[in-house]
Amino acid sequence: MTETVLTHDNEPLEGVVKGRSLLDTALLRLKRNRAAMVSLWVIICMTLAAIIGPTISSHSYDEVYNHFVGEKPSIGAYPKQEQITPITERALSRARVDMEDMNISKDSIKIYIVNRKQEPLDPRITRYLLRADIFQNVELEISQDDPQRGVISADIRPLRFLMGTDQNGRDLLTRILVSLRISLMVGALATGVALIIGVTYGAVSGFIGGNIDNLMMRFVDLLYSLPFVFFVILLVVFFGNNIFLIFIAVGCIQWLDMARIVRGQTLQLKQQEFVQASEALGVNLSNIIKRHIIPNLAGTVVVYMTLLIPRVILLESFLSFLGLGVQEPLTSLGVLIAEGARYMRNDPYLLIFPALTMSILLFALNFLGDGLRDALDPKDR
Amino acid sequence: MLNYAFKRILTIIPTLFAIVTLTFFLMRIAPGGPFDEERPLAPAVLENIQASYGLDKPLIEQYFIYIGNLLQGDMGPSFVYRDKRVHEVLAEGLPISITLGSTALLMALIIGVLLGSIAALNQNKKTDVFIVTFATFGITTPNYVIAPILTLIFALTFSILPATGWGSPSQMVLPVISLALPQIAIVTRLMRGSMLEALKSDHIRTARAYGLPMTHVVGKHAMRSALLPVLSYLGPAAAALMTGSIVIEQIFNLPGIGRYFVTSALNRDYTMVMGTVIIVATLVLVFNLIVDLLYTVLDPRVRYD
Numbered sequence: 111m112t113e114t115v116l117t118h119d120n121e122p123l124e125g126v127v128k129g130r131s132l133l134d135t136a137l138l139r140l141k142r143n144r145a146a147m148v149s150l151w152v153i154i155c156m157t158l159a160a161i162i163g164p165t166i167s168s169h170s171y172d173e174v175y176n177h178f179v180g181e182k183p184s185i186g187a188y189p190k191q192e193q194i195t196p197i198t199e200r201a202l203s204r205a206r207v208d209m210e211d212m213n214i215s216k217d218s219i220k221i222y223i224v225n226r227k228q229e230p231l232d233p234r235i236t237r238y239l240l241r242a243d244i245f246q247n248v249e250l251e252i253s254q255d256d257p258q259r260g261v262i263s264a265d266i267r268p269l270r271f272l273m274g275t276d277q278n279g280r281d282l283l284t285r286i287l288v289s290l291r292i293s294l295m296v297g298a299l300a301t302g303v304a305l306i307i308g309v310t311y312g313a314v315s316g317f318i319g320g321n322i323d324n325l326m327m328r329f330v331d332l333l334y335s336l337p338f339v340f341f342v343i344l345l346v347v348f349f350g351n352n353i354f355l356i357f358i359a360v361g362c363i364q365w366l367d368m369a370r371i372v373r374g375q376t377l378q379l380k381q382q383e384f385v386q387a388s389e390a391l392g393v394n395l396s397n398i399i400k401r402h403i404i405p406n407l408a409g410t411v412v413v414y415m416t417l418l419i420p421r422v423i424l425l426e427s428f429l430s431f432l433g434l435g436v437q438e439p440l441t442s443l444g445v446l447i448a449e450g451a452r453y454m455r456n457d458p459y460l461l462i463f464p465a466l467t468m469s470i471l472l473f474a475l476n477f478l479g480d481g482l483r484d485a486l487d488p489k490d491r
Numbered sequence: 492m493l494n495y496a497f498k499r500i501l502t503i504i505p506t507l508f509a510i511v512t513l514t515f516f517l518m519r520i521a522p523g524g525p526f527d528e529e530r531p532l533a534p535a536v537l538e539n540i541q542a543s544y545g546l547d548k549p550l551i552e553q554y555f556i557y558i559g560n561l562l563q564g565d566m567g568p569s570f571v572y573r574d575k576r577v578h579e580v581l582a583e584g585l586p587i588s589i590t591l592g593s594t595a596l597l598m599a600l601i602i603g604v605l606l607g608s609i610a611a612l613n614q615n616k617k618t619d620v621f622i623v624t625f626a627t628f629g630i631t632t633p634n635y636v637i638a639p640i641l642t643l644i645f646a647l648t649f650s651i652l653p654a655t656g657w658g659s660p661s662q663m664v665l666p667v668i669s670l671a672l673p674q675i676a677i678v679t680r681l682m683r684g685s686m687l688e689a690l691k692s693d694h695i696r697t698a699r700a701y702g703l704p705m706t707h708v709v710g711k712h713a714m715r716s717a718l719l720p721v722l723s724y725l726g727p728a729a730a731a732l733m734t735g736s737i738v739i740e741q742i743f744n745l746p747g748i749g750r751y752f753v754t755s756a757l758n759r760d761y762t763m764v765m766g767t768v769i770i771v772a773t774l775v776l777v778f779n780l781i782v783d784l785l786y787t788v789l790d791p792r793v794r795y796d
Contacts, residue, residue: 332506332509338730339730339733339734339737339752340514340752340767340768340771340772343752343753343756344514344517344518344521344756344764346756347518347521347523347756347757347759348517348520348521420631424633427633427635428633428635428734428738431635431738432737432738432741432753433753434753434757444635447635447636447639448635450639451635451638451639451742454639454642454643454647455643455647458643461639461640461643465632465636465640468632468633468636469628469631469632469636472630472631472632473627473628473631476627476630476631477627
């Protein structure tokens with residue numbers, strides 16, 4: 111009987127209702143939870159933004175615009191009409207030339223210049239204008255009859271700072287995207303390490319049981335009583351400022367909860383009838399683990415993972431806030447918040463945007479974790 | 492019960508010992524030293540300084556000397572705060588940190604338990620939704636975000652409260668609130684969950700069937716079992732408050748011990764690091780002990796024999 115069903119596995123028999131698996135039910139329940147679904151989409155969007163955002167952004171996260179320090183957020187493009195003249199004048203004085211006349215149109219500029227020294231113009235002075243960030247395609251046309259005079263024509267390069275610039279003149283939006291990338295990467299890394307250690311440790315401890323289980327869990331209890339943050343700070347000292355090494359280390363500490371949960375689940379599963387039945391049928395150990403233990407653990411582990419990621423992200427930003435995490439010019443949400451807090455009096459947007467990003471990310475991760483827990487909880491089905 | 496308490500106190504000592512040992516060697520193996528400066532000292536000078544602090548001896552010998560001094564209540568000289576012993580430096584800041592932390596903890600407990608109970612009693616009504624939203628907000632917003640925003644609103648915009656400093660009660664308000672807020676949120680959520688469960692239990696239904704007044708049912712019977720999960724959260728809460736106080740003390744410029752956590756580790760102020768680790772570890776361990784003992788009082792089913 112069993113065999114006939116197995117052979118027809120791919121073509122469902124007529125009249126046989128396909129049973130709903132654990133996963134199907136969980137997905138269905140998750141889909142009904144609107145907060146969790148919205149959170150899921152928010153997380154997907156944020157992850158995509160973190161991955162491709164910094165690449166498609168027209169600014170680099172460490173590009174400094176000296177002329178646009180602390181610009182307020184705006185949809186319009188910089189430079190504003192009234193900014194062009196002073197920026198141009200400064201660039202020209204660096205180039206040691208005087209301006210005789212200037213025509214500014216909407217997106218291009220024509221400057222009539224004369225050299226301060228009694229010498230012909232050097233064509234290399236165009237680089238002073240390029241350095242002013244707001245020009246592109248700068249061309250110098252030296253006058254035929256008077257090599258001391260010339261005309262510079264250039265296109266004005268529109269710069270957009272949707273979230274403004276920071277106190278060093280860097281685009282805040284790009285920096286937020288980069289820090290989102292760092293935060294998510296660090297969260298995934300530490301959680302991955304914690305996952306591997308925790309699941310292995312917990313499953314082994316629960317499966318073997320007896321004295322070894324007892325001993326292994328005492329060890330976990332001992333680690334629990336360590337002042338955790340302190341150890342992280344020591345690890346920072348130890349690994350210097352390599353953020354990724356630090357977070358592998360954080361993962362090495364954060365596995366404790368995971369080990370406890372997995373151990374409890376394994377102990378419970380071991381006594382379930384279906385596991386005993388497969389044991390009685392002679393299924394070997396590795397197949398029992400593959401077919402029964404891991405699929406049944408997966409739910410709990412996934413829930414715990416989504417709840418661990420925000421904790422790691424919080425920890426990372428906490429360290430960065432204290433100046434122990436990511437180092438300049440690279441950035442993270444904690445660094446941005448710390449900087450924003452310093453300048454919030456005059457430029458509150460420097461604090462508000464990173465703080466908002468962080469809150470939304472953590473909100474979404476928490477809601478998704480709660481939703482998954484509800485969806486996978488067999489108790490109130 | 493006494494027996495259990497005694498046993499638990501005995502297990503604290505080896506744990507503390509393990510922590511001290513681990514920290515000692517981790518710190519010493521870490522690259523760098525307390526006398527690293529921008530311009531390196533002359534080798535002879537450096538040797539003399541190290542000899543005067545006993546750093547020239549083999550590491551194992553230093554360890555035993557340190558443990559010996561520690562047992563006599565001496566945490567050694569600070570490497571950075573010259574002419575001061577570590578315990579003197581810590582004794583100055585500790586009262587401030589303790590005041591800050593315990594006030595925040597008390598506030599988190601009282602407000603959290605109240606809000607959680609109110610939410611549970613009004614399950615799925617507007618009050619409940621409001622409180623749950625507030626709690627989620629509190630959990631997801633770390634206190635280094637809350638603190639600057641509160642400062643921006645109350646100190647800079649409205650000038651009601653001072654932004655920094657320590658001493659007067661008004662200076663305590665902002666630090667305590669920003670430190671307590673995430674904990675309030677967590678306690679609220681815990682309390683709401685456990686109160687909901689407690690209200691469904693049989694003894695509560697019986698009490699209501701007897702016609703006992705609602706305040707009595709909730710305040711006396713449901714509260715007792717609902718408080719247990721909150722109680723077991725106290726240990727982690729104490730640890731979280733300690734972590735939080737590092738940031739809060741920095742933001743509000745308070746002279747507590749929080750700042751030594753970071754600076755001493757970065758300056759390789761070995762003895763200071765050890766001192767702060769010992770204090771924090773002791774606090775956390777003692778807190779866990781108290782919580783376990785309180786458990787027997789609140790839940791007669793739990794017995795330690």
